[in-house]
Amino acid sequence: xxxxKQSPQSLIVQKGGISIINCAYENTAFDYFPWYQQFPGxxxxxxxxxxxxxxxxxxxRFTISFNKSAKQFSLHIMDSQPGDSxxxxxxxxxxxxxxxxxxxxxxxx
Amino acid sequence: DTGVxxxxxxxxxxxxxxxxxxxxxxSEHNRLYWxxxxxxxxxxxxxxxQNEAQLEKSRLLSNRFSAERPKGSFSTLEIQRTExxxxxxxxxxxxxxxxxxxxQGTRLTVV
Numbered sequence: 001x002x003x004x005k006q007s008p009q010s011l012i013v014q015k016g017g018i019s020i021i022n023c024a025y026e027n028t029a030f031d032y033f034p035w036y037q038q039f040p041g042x043x044x045x046x047x048x049x050x051x052x053x054x055x056x057x058x059x060x061r062f063t064i065s066f067n068k069s070a071k072q073f074s075l076h077i078m079d080s081q082p083g084d085s086x087x088x089x090x091x092x093x094x095x096x097x098x099x100x101x102x103x104x105x106x107x108x109x
Numbered sequence: 110d111t112g113v114x115x116x117x118x119x120x121x122x123x124x125x126x127x128x129x130x131x132x133x134x135x136s137e138h139n140r141l142y143w144x145x146x147x148x149x150x151x152x153x154x155x156x157x158x159q160n161e162a163q164l165e166k167s168r169l170l171s172n173r174f175s176a177e178r179p180k181g182s183f184s185t186l187e188i189q190r191t192e193x194x195x196x197x198x199x200x201x202x203x204x205x206x207x208x209x210x211x212x213q214g215t216r217l218t219v220v
């Protein structure tokens with residue numbers, strides 16, 4: 001079922017820096033690509049999402065870049081804050097979500 | 110709270126016992142999903158319902174697992190004859206369009 005590969009597994013960034021998480025997918029039937037943020041002991045929370053007909057989507061400090069021909073997409077977190085420290089999951093969706101393995105982000109002050 | 114609600118939040122059970130979890134989706138959401146998440150991994154799809162119809166079951170869902178969604182409202186996930194390998198976080202999500210919203214999960218520990 002592993003059709004979405006995510007990297008890096010963990011990421012340490014200084015406050016104010018840019019965090020970048022990458023994902024690659026195999027299933028060309030995916031038509032929706034969300035990113036979820038998960039804090040320990042909590043369920044995943046939808047952060048931002050993109051459709052494959054768009055190359056970039058920005059919401060506040062969060063940006064998704066999408067490369068359909070390469071079957072890759074990435075999450076950029078600008079001006080990273082300690083409160084952004086969490087695990088981030090990318091996913092691909094047809095009629096259900098297929099998740100990547102997650103990236104644990106730690107932002108140090 | 111109008112989000113997805115799961116009960117219980119934590120469950121410790123002895124190997125071989127049966128357990129049942131409940132999920133109350135966001136009202137008017139017609140789709141309901143169950144996922145399983147183990148430590149350090151992303152959520153893995155188990156099954157989903159559109160209204161009361163169970164449309165897909167993952168190969169991960171052995172015959173010890175059964176899910177229901179009577180009347181298209183809340184859903185239950187039952188695990189029979191639990192095994193230590195069943196220890197995980199069981200997540201429920203609901204959606205009306207493409208955006209899926211997750212509950213807090215039920216953490217199952219089989220001892």
